Amino acid sequence: MAAYSKRHYGIDSWRLVDPHVIVEHYTAGESFASAYSTFAADVPDSELHELPGVCAHFIVDKDGTIYQLVPLTTMCRHTVGLNYTAIGIEHVGTSDAEILANPRQLAASLRLTVWLMHRFGIQLRNVIGHNESLTSPYHRELYAPWRCQTHGDWSHADMEVYRAKLAALARRYAVALGPPARPVTPRC
Ligand SMILES: [Zn+2]
Numbered sequence: 001m002a003a004y005s006k007r008h009y010g011i012d013s014w015r016l017v018d019p020h021v022i023v024e025h026y027t028a029g030e031s032f033a034s035a036y037s038t039f040a041a042d043v044p045d046s047e048l049h050e051l052p053g054v055c056a057h058f059i060v061d062k063d064g065t066i067y068q069l070v071p072l073t074t075m076c077r078h079t080v081g082l083n084y085t086a087i088g089i090e091h092v093g094t095s096d097a098e099i100l101a102n103p104r105q106l107a108a109s110l111r112l113t114v115w116l117m118h119r120f121g122i123q124l125r126n127v128i129g130h131n132e133s134l135t136s137p138y139h140r141e142l143y144a145p146w147r148c149q150t151h152g153d154w155s156h157a158d159m160e161v162y163r164a165k166l167a168a169l170a171r172r173y174a175v176a177l178g179p180p181a182r183p184v185t186p187r188c
Pocket residue numbers: 024025026078130151153
């Protein structure tokens with residue numbers, strides 16, 4: 001991870017220090033076991049053949065069980081351009097809508113995310129979907145061919161629904177939300 005971080009961010013370290021962003025994902029599969037084995041396989045990517053393989057700090061299963069896979073002091077490779085400062089949360093499922101429609105999974109996800117906001121002082125506007133990665137003010141990528149790379153999981157529209165629910169939960173526990181989002185134009 002230190003070698004990846006050096007190549008893509010110019011940071012010669014695998015340590016996640018003072019994270020500013022939380023990225024929500026879904027696994028595009030229907031079970032925790034398949035998500036776990038994908039991460040455990042630790043397969044290099046097909047383009048640069050780099051390790052570590054893809055990973056996430058947490059997986060939220062359909063029944064609301066939260067699994068932590070990686071310590072919050074370690075960078076994880078889940079979002080091109082943001083891994084140096086982002087905590088990754090995967091959800092077992094094949095669409096944003098499926099997770100938004102599952103009350104147990106959604107409640108667990110929101111509680112985990114609001115706790116992370118509180119723990120690290122992460123602002124609501126920096127809780128994003130993977131598909132919003134290119135418009136994050138924290139996005140940076142030294143390897144030019146990947147500068148515009150993102151994924152389809154968690155669209156802006158669905159994240160607006162997610163963030164509204166998150167804001168309501170944060171207010172209930174007096175967790176600071178921070179200022180409103182400012183528009184960022186992707187450098188693509
Ligand atoms: Zn993703």
